Amino acid sequence: MHLLVSPEIQEKLWKFTTKTSYRSDYLLQPKELGKKIDLKKSFPEEIQNFVLELGSGWGEVAIELASNDRQTGYLLMEKKVNRIIHTEKQRKTLGLENIRYMTVNFQWFFDELLEKEIFDKIIINFPDPWPKKKHRKNRLMQSQMLEQIYDLLKPGGKLIFATDYGPYARKTISLFRKFPKFVWEEKEYEFERPGFPVSFFETEKRNEGRRIYYLNRTKVK
Numbered sequence: 001m002h003l004l005v006s007p008e009i010q011e012k013l014w015k016f017t018t019k020t021s022y023r024s025d026y027l028l029q030p031k032e033l034g035k036k037i038d039l040k041k042s043f044p045e046e047i048q049n050f051v052l053e054l055g056s057g058w059g060e061v062a063i064e065l066a067s068n069d070r071q072t073g074y075l076l077m078e079k080k081v082n083r084i085i086h087t088e089k090q091r092k093t094l095g096l097e098n099i100r101y102m103t104v105n106f107q108w109f110f111d112e113l114l115e116k117e118i119f120d121k122i123i124i125n126f127p128d129p130w131p132k133k134k135h136r137k138n139r140l141m142q143s144q145m146l147e148q149i150y151d152l153l154k155p156g157g158k159l160i161f162a163t164d165y166g167p168y169a170r171k172t173i174s175l176f177r178k179f180p181k182f183v184w185e186e187k188e189y190e191f192e193r194p195g196f197p198v199s200f201f202e203t204e205k206r207n208e209g210r211r212i213y214y215l216n217r218t219k220v221k
Helices: 007-018 060-068 081-094 133-138 143-152 166-177 200-207
Strands: 049-054 072-077 099-102 119-125 153-163 213-219
Touching: 049 060, 060 072, 060 081, 060 099, 060 119, 081 099, 119 143, 143 153, 143 166, 153 166, 166 213
Parallel strands: 049 072, 049 119, 072 099, 119 153
Antiparallel strands: 153 213
16 A cells, blocks of 8 residues: 555555455455465465456456466456456356455555465456546556556566546556556557457447557566
């Protein structure tokens, strides 16, 4: 957590963000501030590779990815419990054992919860663009967040980002240009992403004729 707040406020935020009425064996709920989740012990032992989706929404992207790659563990961080419940119904129907959830607000607490260099891939699909100037400080993609994502990815790990809001895309491209520890391989950004699951939200935006920006970056080894 990188907010400039006192330990007392941190503790209050922690109690608020970890409080949930939702119960599931697939929910990873941290017990105390500063104690990291042991992902390898949280998934079946044959799973050694991990993907994190920040803001997993209704879960359709992760469900498809996990269905096609059952040897990889998928951690879904989503603070809206109704969306986790919806995703869990789909997971249970398909019998997927390689999905886990966290409901913690990852803009408040993030790298404190997870081991460094544990993820092969981190997915950020259509985060809130906060279009008003006075709200831009609330955007997920900030320099501090890039630092945290960098720390959580394995060397050579991938960051996958998508937005349909042009100014947010351009700002994120600018952030990446100032952060040389992430590099692009084929193109700096693209308008198509073949072979990757399409969420309900993305389908709606495509049907509206919105241009979608896809940014893929690799952690420098």
